[in-house]
Amino acid sequence: MNGQAGAKMGSDTLGALLQATAGGDRRAFARLYDQTAPQLFGLALGILKRRDWAEEALQDAYTRIWRSAHRYDAAKGTGISWVVTIARNTALSTLMRRPRDEFAGNADDMAQMPSGDSDPMQRSMQLSDARQISGCLDELDGDQKSSILLVYYEGLTQKEVADRLNKPIGTVKSWIRRGLIRLKGCLDRASA
Amino acid sequence: MRALDAESRSQLAAEYALGTLRGPARTRVERLLETDAALRAEVEGWHARFAPLAGAVKPVEPPARVWLAVERLIAPPRPAPVPAALPARRPGLWQNLGFWRGFGLAAAAAATALVAVMVWPAPTPLPFQPTHVAILADDAKQPVLLVRADAALAEVSIEPLRRGPAPAGKAFELWLLRANNQPPLSLGLVQGTGPQLIALDRFAAESVRSATGAAISLEPQGGSPSGAPTGPVLFIGAIVTAQN
Numbered sequence: 001m002n003g004q005a006g007a008k009m010g011s012d013t014l015g016a017l018l019q020a021t022a023g024g025d026r027r028a029f030a031r032l033y034d035q036t037a038p039q040l041f042g043l044a045l046g047i048l049k050r051r052d053w054a055e056e057a058l059q060d061a062y063t064r065i066w067r068s069a070h071r072y073d074a075a076k077g078t079g080i081s082w083v084v085t086i087a088r089n090t091a092l093s094t095l096m097r098r099p100r101d102e103f104a105g106n107a108d109d110m111a112q113m114p115s116g117d118s119d120p121m122q123r124s125m126q127l128s129d130a131r132q133i134s135g136c137l138d139e140l141d142g143d144q145k146s147s148i149l150l151v152y153y154e155g156l157t158q159k160e161v162a163d164r165l166n167k168p169i170g171t172v173k174s175w176i177r178r179g180l181i182r183l184k185g186c187l188d189r190a191s192a
Numbered sequence: 193m194r195a196l197d198a199e200s201r202s203q204l205a206a207e208y209a210l211g212t213l214r215g216p217a218r219t220r221v222e223r224l225l226e227t228d229a230a231l232r233a234e235v236e237g238w239h240a241r242f243a244p245l246a247g248a249v250k251p252v253e254p255p256a257r258v259w260l261a262v263e264r265l266i267a268p269p270r271p272a273p274v275p276a277a278l279p280a281r282r283p284g285l286w287q288n289l290g291f292w293r294g295f296g297l298a299a300a301a302a303a304t305a306l307v308a309v310m311v312w313p314a315p316t317p318l319p320f321q322p323t324h325v326a327i328l329a330d331d332a333k334q335p336v337l338l339v340r341a342d343a344a345l346a347e348v349s350i351e352p353l354r355r356g357p358a359p360a361g362k363a364f365e366l367w368l369l370r371a372n373n374q375p376p377l378s379l380g381l382v383q384g385t386g387p388q389l390i391a392l393d394r395f396a397a398e399s400v401r402s403a404t405g406a407a408i409s410l411e412p413q414g415g416s417p418s419g420a421p422t423g424p425v426l427f428i429g430a431i432v433t434a435q436n
Contacts, residue, residue, distance in 0.1 A: 030259075038253050039251045043246050043249045045252055055255065059258050059265070060422070063266060067412065081243035081244075088246070096215065130244030133241060133242070151211050155211060176210070184202065187241055
C-alpha cells in the first residue's frame with residue numbers, strides 16, 4: 001500500500017493529512033491542498049470549461065473538505081477518492097447553478113481545454129494507477145465507454161452526450177445504463 | 193417512499209455517482225442518502241470505483257488567489273475585522289459570482305431611486321414599522337422571500353412568498369450584503385416554512401441602514417461554520433428604504 005511509487009497523491013499520505021485536518025491542523029490542510037489542488041483544478045476545468053467557475057468550485061471544494069474532514073472514514077475509501085468525490089460533486093453543483101448557454105462565447109477558455117471526442121477514451125488508456133477500472137472500461141462497447149467518460153470528465157448530461165455523439169438520447173441512456181451494469185460486474189469479478 | 197429494490201438502488205447509485213442525474217433528480221437522491229444507508233453504501237462504492245479516473249486528468253496549477261480565498265474562509269472569526277488591512281486579498285466568494293457585479297449596479301440604482309422618498313419613522317419601541325425592505329428572488333427572478341427590517345426596533349421580519357424548508361441536513365442563512373466590499377453579515381437562519389421574526393443586535397441593526405442587499409445562501413445544518421457564506425446563493429435582492 002505504501003507509496004514507494006512516489007505518487008504525489010499516495011492514499012496513505014492523504015488519509016493521514018485528512019485526519020489531521022479533521023483535528024483542525026491548518027498546516028496539514030495546506031499540505032493537502034498543495035498535493036491535490038492541481039489535480040482537482042484540472043478535474044473542475046474539464047467539467048466547467050471556464051477558469052473563473054473552476055476557481056470558484058475549487059475554493060468551494062476545499063472549504064467543504066476543511067469543514068467535513070471529520071467525516072472521512074479511512075475504512076470506506078482512500079483519501080484521494082474522498083477529495084475527488086467532493087471536487088466532482090462541487091463542480092457538478094456549480095454547473096447546475098449556471099445556465100449552459102453561458103458557455104457560449106468563451107472560446108478562449110474552451111481553447112485551453114484538452115477536449116475532443118476521442119480524448120476520454122485515450123485518457124483512460126493513460127491510467128497507470130487505475131488498471132482495474134481502465135481494464136473494465138475496455139471491456140465495454142466503445143459507445144458505452146465514451147458515453148460514460150464524457151459524463152465523468154466533462155460533466156455532460158445524457159442529452160448533451162447524445163448531441164455530442166449525434167445519437168438519440170434513448171440510445172445514449174441505454175448505453176450508459178448497460179455500460180454501468182457491465183462495469184460493475186467486471187469490477188466485482190476483478191476484486192473478488 | 194417505498195424502499196428501493198437492490199437493482200434499482202445500484203443503478204440509481206451508479207448514475208448519481210457518475211453524474212447523469214441533475215436538478216430535482218439529484219436533489220432527491222441527496223435526500224434519500226440522508227436516510228438510506230444501503231443507498232449510501234452503494235454510492236460510496238461507486239465513488240471509489242470512479243475515483244481512479246480522476247488520476248488521468250491533466251493537473252493544472254490553480255492561481256494563488258484560490259488558496260488565499262480558502263484560507264480566509266476557514267480563518268477563525270476575528271473579534272474586530274479590519275478589511276482594509278488584509279493584504280491584497282481576493283474579493284470573497286460572493287464577489288466572484290458572475291451575477292454579482294450586475295446585482296451591485298442594480299442595487300445601487302434601486303437605492304438611488306428610492307432614497308428620495310424615504311421617511312424616517314419615529315423611534316417608538318412599539319409597533320414593527322419597516323424601515324428597509326428587500327424582496328429576494330431566485331435565479332429566474334421569481335420572488336421568494338419578503339424581508340422587512342425595522343432598524344430602530346432592531347428586528348427583521350421574514351415572510352416566505354413561496355414556502356418550503358431547506359433540503360434535509362441543510363439550512364437557509366440570511367445575509368446582509370454591505371457596501372464597500374465589507375463581508376456579508378449573517379442575520380440568522382430562515383425556516384422558509386412560515387413568517388418569522390429575527391431580533392438583531394445593535395451592530396446588525398445599524399448595518400441594515402447602509403446595506404445594499406440581502407441574500408439567502410444554502411448552508412450546512414446550524415448555519416455557516418465560518419461566519420461567511422459557504423454554500424450557493426439561492427435568493428438575492430436589493431434593500432431599499434421603506435416608504436412609510
